[in-house]
Amino acid sequence: MQMIKLMVKDDVMSGVAKIPIEVDSLTPDNLFGKNEAEIKAVKVWWGNRQENTGDLFEVSVDGAAGSADEVKIVFEGDLTRVKHIGDGMKAGEIEAHGDVDMHCGAVMEGGRVTVKGNADCWAGREMRGGELVIEGDAADNLCAMYRGEMTGMTGGKVTVGGNAGECVGQYMAGGEIVIKGNADVLAGYAMRGGRIVIEGDAAIPGADMIKGEIIVKGDVEMLPSFKYIGVETIEAETYDKYIGDYAMGEKKAKGTLYVRKK
Amino acid sequence: MTVVTDVVCPLCGSVCDDIEVEVEENKITKVIKGACAVGKSKLQGHERIKSPMIRVNGVLKECSYDEAIKKAAELLAKARRPLLYGWSSTVCEADKVGIALAEEIGGVVDNTASVCHGPSVLAIQDVGIPCCTLGQIKNRADLVIYWGSNPANAHMNHMKRYSYISKGYFLPGGKKDKKLAVVDVRETSTSKMAELFAQIEPGKDFLLFSAVRAVLMGYEDIVPDEVGGIPKEKIVTLANMIKESRFFITFFGMGVTQSRCRQNNIVNAIQTTRAGHLHTKGAIMPMRGHYNVNGFNQVCTWETGYPFAVDFSRGFAWYNPGETASTDLLGRGECDVALIIASDPASHFPADAVKHLARIPVIIIDPYHNPTTEFADIVIPSAICGIEAEGSVYRMDNVPIRVRKVVNTDYMSDEEIVERILEEVRAIKEKEGE
Numbered sequence: 001m002q003m004i005k006l007m008v009k010d011d012v013m014s015g016v017a018k019i020p021i022e023v024d025s026l027t028p029d030n031l032f033g034k035n036e037a038e039i040k041a042v043k044v045w046w047g048n049r050q051e052n053t054g055d056l057f058e059v060s061v062d063g064a065a066g067s068a069d070e071v072k073i074v075f076e077g078d079l080t081r082v083k084h085i086g087d088g089m090k091a092g093e094i095e096a097h098g099d100v101d102m103h104c105g106a107v108m109e110g111g112r113v114t115v116k117g118n119a120d121c122w123a124g125r126e127m128r129g130g131e132l133v134i135e136g137d138a139a140d141n142l143c144a145m146y147r148g149e150m151t152g153m154t155g156g157k158v159t160v161g162g163n164a165g166e167c168v169g170q171y172m173a174g175g176e177i178v179i180k181g182n183a184d185v186l187a188g189y190a191m192r193g194g195r196i197v198i199e200g201d202a203a204i205p206g207a208d209m210i211k212g213e214i215i216v217k218g219d220v221e222m223l224p225s226f227k228y229i230g231v232e233t234i235e236a237e238t239y240d241k242y243i244g245d246y247a248m249g250e251k252k253a254k255g256t257l258y259v260r261k262k
Numbered sequence: 263m264t265v266v267t268d269v270v271c272p273l274c275g276s277v278c279d280d281i282e283v284e285v286e287e288n289k290i291t292k293v294i295k296g297a298c299a300v301g302k303s304k305l306q307g308h309e310r311i312k313s314p315m316i317r318v319n320g321v322l323k324e325c326s327y328d329e330a331i332k333k334a335a336e337l338l339a340k341a342r343r344p345l346l347y348g349w350s351s352t353v354c355e356a357d358k359v360g361i362a363l364a365e366e367i368g369g370v371v372d373n374t375a376s377v378c379h380g381p382s383v384l385a386i387q388d389v390g391i392p393c394c395t396l397g398q399i400k401n402r403a404d405l406v407i408y409w410g411s412n413p414a415n416a417h418m419n420h421m422k423r424y425s426y427i428s429k430g431y432f433l434p435g436g437k438k439d440k441k442l443a444v445v446d447v448r449e450t451s452t453s454k455m456a457e458l459f460a461q462i463e464p465g466k467d468f469l470l471f472s473a474v475r476a477v478l479m480g481y482e483d484i485v486p487d488e489v490g491g492i493p494k495e496k497i498v499t500l501a502n503m504i505k506e507s508r509f510f511i512t513f514f515g516m517g518v519t520q521s522r523c524r525q526n527n528i529v530n531a532i533q534t535t536r537a538g539h540l541h542t543k544g545a546i547m548p549m550r551g552h553y554n555v556n557g558f559n560q561v562c563t564w565e566t567g568y569p570f571a572v573d574f575s576r577g578f579a580w581y582n583p584g585e586t587a588s589t590d591l592l593g594r595g596e597c598d599v600a601l602i603i604a605s606d607p608a609s610h611f612p613a614d615a616v617k618h619l620a621r622i623p624v625i626i627i628d629p630y631h632n633p634t635t636e637f638a639d640i641v642i643p644s645a646i647c648g649i650e651a652e653g654s655v656y657r658m659d660n661v662p663i664r665v666r667k668v669v670n671t672d673y674m675s676d677e678e679i680v681e682r683i684l685e686e687v688r689a690i691k692e693k694e695g696e
Contacts, residue, residue, distance in 0.1 A: 016621050017598035019343045022576070047342030047598075048368025048575040081596070102585055121584055140584065147582050148387050167526070185468075185523055204468060207526070208533070224469055224489045225476040246484055247475040247533065 001072065002065035004031055004039065007058040008077030012046075019047040020101055021056055024084040028071035028092025028111060036061045068092045069111075075100075079117075086113040089130070102139075105132040108156065121165065122146075127175065129155045140165035140184070143177055153177070153194065169196050172212065188214045191255060208245050209255030215239070217260045223247075226257060234258060265294065270665040271301040272351070272648025275550030275658035276396075276420050277665075281305070288669045290649065298418035310629055310673075311643035322641060327674055327682075330642050334601065334625040335686030337640070339694075341599035343575065344369035347376075347588040348605030348627075350552035352644075353653025353665065356676035357554075357561040360603065361572075363684045366691070370573045370597070373558040374551070374605055376587040381519040382548040383559055383569045384583060385528030392535055394511075394545040396423075396659045401430035402543075405507035407443045407500075409531065410467065410517020411549045414451035420549070425511065426455070441507070443500060445470065446517060458500055465522035466490025470497070471530035477501035478537035510544035519548070550658035553648070553665075557656035592618045601625045601683075603676060604644075608633035627679055644676045651675040 006026065022045040031039055039061065040054025053059060057077075065071045068091040075085060075096040083101040086094045090110045099117040106125040115123075118136035124143040138160045143153035144167050152171035163181035170189040179187075182200035191209040198205070201218035206226065215234070226244035233239070239258040246253045269281040281296035283305060293302045314330035315322040338344055346364050349357050350373050357373075364371035375383055385391075399406075406426045413420040421427045426442045433439040444456040445467070453459040462470055466489070473489040476482070478501050487494050504510050512535060518527040528548075535546040550556050559569040566572045568581035571588070584590060588607070591597045592615035600619060608616050609632065619637070626638040629646045645651040648665035650673065656662050674682075 015598075016595075017343060017618075018595045019598060020596060045576055048344075049342060081594075122582075147384065166523075186526055189526060204523075207468070207472065207530070222486075224473040224485045225481065227481075227484045245472070246481045247472045247479065247530075247537075249479055250481070 001063050001070050002032075003062040004071065004073045005058075005060045005062075006053070006073060006075050008075075008079065008082065009056060009058060010077070012056050013078045013081060018081045020081040020083045021046050022083045023075075024087035024103075026053065026073060027086060027089040028068045028073060028094070029090050031073065032065060032068040032071050032092070080120075085115075086111070086132075089113070099136065104134075105130075105158075108132065118162070124153060124156070124158045124177075126151065127153045127156045127158065131156060132158045133161075134159070135161040137162035137181070138164045138168075138179075140167060141170065142168045143172060143175070144168070144170035151192075163200065164198075168198075169194065172196070182218065188212065188255070206242075206244055206255055206257045208248055209257075210245075210248055210252045211254050213256045213258070215258045215260075220257075220259045222259075227253070231261070232258065237261075263291075266668055268666075269296075269305070269668055270648055270655075270663055271297050271305065272553050272646065272655070272665055273301045273304045274417050274553060275555065276417050276423065277553050277655060277657040277663050278419050278423060279663055283668065285669060290668060300418060305649065307646070307649070308630070311631055311635070311641060314643060315641040317639045322638075327642070327679075330640050331679065331682045332686055334640050334642070335683050335690060337599050337623050337625065338363070338367050338369070338601060338683065339687045339690040341367065341369070343591070343597050344599045344601070345588055345591055345597040346371045346601045346603070347373070347607060348603035349373040349558040350375070350555035351604040351647070352676040353554060353647045353651070353655055354557045354561045354662075355653045356603070356647075356680055357558045358565065359677060359680040359684060361562055361565045363680060363687065364572070365566075365574045366684060366687055368575045368577065370571070370575070370586055370588070370591055371562070372571045372586070372588040372591075373562070374555055374610075375559060375570045376583065376589055377520070377610055378516065378551050378555060379519055379548045380570060380583055380587065381525035382514070382528045384525040385532060387569075388525075389529050389532050391532055392539070392545045393547060393659065395661055396425075396547075396657070399511045399545070399547075400424050400428045401432055402509040403430075403507075403511040404433060404439060405441045405443065405503055405510040405544075407445070407504075407510065407512040408452055408456075408549075409445045409512055409514045410447075410519075410521070411513055411515025412446065412450040412452045413513070413549065414455070416515070416551075417549055420513075421452075425513070441503060443503060458496070458503060460492045460496055460500065463491040467518045467521060467527050468523040468530055471527065471534045473497050474501050474504075475530065475534040475537045478504065478534065478540060504538045504544065505541040507542055507544070510538060510542065512544070512546040513549050514546070515549040547659060553657075554655035556658060556660065557654065557662075560656050560660070560662075589615050592616075597622060599623050599625075601627070602634055602638070603627040603680070604647075606632040606634045608636065627676060629673070642679055643673055644679055645671045645673040647676065651677075653677070 071092040145152040154174040168187040173193040187205040191212040225247040226242040238261040242257040282294040284292040313324040429436040443458040444453040566579040573586040625640040650671035652667040
């Protein structure tokens, strides 16, 4: 097992402008097989210029790895303007100690990312596999898509310890999202597959959905275009079952929304 | 005294082009006809910025155009996350150079759509839009719906020239031949004229669109008795008005683009229009604000592939409103230098965005003093497009119109100023490369 610690240097985030660092090059796949000096020389984007990782982060490397699976990267320091953590990763592990910026775990295919704090917008965007755990809140567009893309998350599992923002799993086509808290408007918007579990409240979930499953355990602000089907029992709990979204037409309305009975 | 006819109004997205003005001693002294009250005020003008200025020790000092442009270029060339914002109250020719400048400096270029119809642009990207020209609406639309929009106060000539009050080829009786429906959170001057007014609870537009859509699709039975404070009966009436019309048009404004569900309200509105097509013909159109806000989106799309909020920092166009729009960049304190052109973000942006703007170096290009010039570090006055400079603009229905030069001026045009800044930036970069 190899542990790579990357601590954001204090002076990087101390200016009037907090310019984001984009770290999609710092994945276990990419850092595997590199020694400390080589890791320090990996380029990351800081605004419109590329810098050496070693200029923006304190780097320390411990142990050795036989494959990317055995590489664990730990991000520390002020991560609120560190974007694309774990973006595109296929193997290994990333742990972020603190609130992270946008696109955390975007397009990831394998491995595991743990955020010990909140994640900003587009966490797990277009995720294909692997596991993303956000211990705090997730902002808008969790597991959704880049602007203009017609497919969001297709695989993998995402767990959010707190609340989630707008449009959770927009255009989602596969995989599973579990939100322990509430979800803001339009969870599962235009959903095409997969499963979203919201343990708290949800506002107008499932708009334009044509497939997939949304389960809400708290209160729901319902859309006027879902059809009530009846009562169903899931894991010994009683739920009201709805089919929709009928605004898409009867042929397409194959999404299921379960709302726990009070 | 000379009378100039067919003057084009450089104010709102209606771009009225039949205005007559009197010009005396190189000044517009009177608007004879065609313009509304706000348009008249714009055409007649008020006190201008007299000279380019640079802030020295906290005070703006007059300087030459050359000095201001050189200083602006220096700031932009060394910036790590520069923002170039505005571009809606100027002409397409200036926008084109601005986008080239953004690419050159690895900056973010964004226009006022961000705080206006940006969500509409996003929605159109997701689901397309059934659109038409305003001329078609004037001549064919027997049902006009204004949703979250109040043209009687914001686009004052709109109803008269293009929609409810205008007499069209197939609707010679004007409003006698047409119906007007309004959906808004409050009673407005427009809603008072409407045959059907649905006063919706704030933030419930998405639900109402879904309900109307479900009725149009034939699922009236599943719609609950009340949606967003509107009784089902009224929802069915609105759907029936659409069904029974020969051609319906929905105009929508900030009421739906900048409220809960934002761009997805518009996605739903467009889908509702499509549902209407099961029964009749119809179209939908955003009530664009500035006279060339649409033009920037057009130019930006053909130059970069994306309509606004384009980030060139990594050398290619990355477009992600919510991340790359000016309010995001400023609100999150990302940006280190800002160039503002033909816009006044200090008056219109959220407080945290304005606070950050006040902390960083700001270059502003504008004919007039405004709250943003109060804290700007470089102020470059420009000619007023449509009055002192000509160029192309796009009306809200995507029709390009050439705005005219009516009087002469010594001020440089926006296009010339941005062009000069770009030249200076290129010279600096070339020197650095040596």
